[in-house]
Amino acid sequence: MADFPRRTKPARPGPGGARAAAAKVVSDVVDRGRSLDVALAEHVSPTMPDRAFAQQLSYGTLRWYGWLKSELDPLIYKPLPRSMRQVEALLLVGLYQIEFARLPEHAAVSSTVEAVDALGAGPQRALMNGVLRNYLRRREPVVEAQRVRFSWPSWIVGEYRKSFGREGADAALAAGNGEPPMTLRVSLSRVSRDAYRGELAEAGIEATDGTLSPAALYLAQAVNVDRLPRFAEGVVAVQDEAAQLAALALAPITGERVADLCAAPGGKSAHLLDIAPDLGLLLACDIDSERLKRVAERLGESTPLQLREGDAADPALLADDPLFDAILVDAPCSGLGVVRRHPDIKHLR
Known part of the structure; x- marks a missing residue:
């Protein structure tokens, strides 16, 4: 980061x-x-x-x-x-x-x-x-x-200067042009971060711990996911460390009813289930039916999981449901925080 x-x-x-x-x-x-x-x-x-x-x-x-x-x-x-x-x-x-x-x-x-x-x-x-x-x-x-x-649009440069000043704007703009690191989230319900780092080392992959998420590992060099030990088994996922903080902040507890209202492509829903596999319910919603299919593919037949297509801005989406213990909303935004990974944002915003 x-x-x-x-x-x-x-x-x-x-x-x-x-x-x-x-x-x-x-x-x-x-x-x-x-x-x-x-x-x-x-x-x-x-x-x-x-x-x-x-x-x-x-x-x-x-x-x-x-x-x-x-x-x-x-x-x-x-x-x-x-x-x-x-x-x-x-x-x-x-x-x-x-x-x-x-x-x-x-x-x-x-x-x-x-x-x-x-x-x-x-x-x-x-x-x-x-x-x-x-x-x-x-x-x-x-x-x-x-x-x-x-090489940033003028409106973003202006907003950064207002928010961060000249020095901060320079640093933010330069950071946005950098190569993004490949960051992993270890499924701590299945293996410790230290143990998985050892598995990576045995596979010839160097990794260092993240500083904010206890599950985060940064790879020294990006690799194809098929080189990651037990990736296909779901023991590890590719997820930025900042994205991992959402589920950690929500801190789900066994038996709770939780809704993820902008769930696709499913990384945060998967993290919620890793933290609390025995949730009473995890309702994963998204407005895009095609992207919602990716959530289903990613999470499989998880018992507490339900999928629902709909607009989280519409109160009717959850109107007939009992109350939830917690709701996660990773709402669409400018996307400037992930511009290193999605440089097209510069041209589409």
Whole structure:
């Protein structure tokens, strides 16, 4: 599974105090050569309501200072005087928010412009507003460059930038272009993961344990399933580790009535039965009759299994059934999480 950096959710921002404090911290470090700890101690008090947000802005802006400065300089036609270094620092804080903080762009701009009053530089509001809004206009070519570089549709690039910031978007887009690993789910009701890893080793297949699912094994190289020991017997299945988490989270118990409402092609239904083979009922539903046949082929004549064709969005699908103890709904979505395995998603969404 790709592990890319995500933006942290900031503390609830105030009207400008946190941003102004961060600007003072950044200016102290860059212009006066003070340490971050000393600058934070002076400008961000322990009782400050938005202390966490101010710290996040301070650390983040300093972490990305070089890149943020390279983005800011072309937007300012002549260098700002030394008396306005805190204003410049506030502009950098504003750019950091736009790119990395989980805030709507308009809120990042307007709140940063308001913060200039807390620096005693109210007359520079027009400058702040103009520079930050000009930056937003200039960002569009950057999105286009990412689209070309990573070969993703522009709308996805834009959504990723909003959700993850520039760094996170780059990582997510790159991860989506990678080769997917071949991941197995071991039937733990029949064999332990360690034992099956040993069987793979005897067959000359290298595997490592997953980190989230106790049944997951990652193969060092993909192989034909007919090379997998006891694959035809159902001792192991090919299933991404993330997909294995659904049944684990539902945690079915012997005797329960469980419905899997978007069941095809049957991987999660099979996992539910592996966790609790003696379910009272497993009702596997899908809107596609052809795909539902694959569920039947995969699960065979399992005693608690019933198949039903129908639309899970229609309340009538389960209207005549007694109550269920648990319902699993892996509803259709954008599919971006599995684009490595299904690159056609880029062209079909």
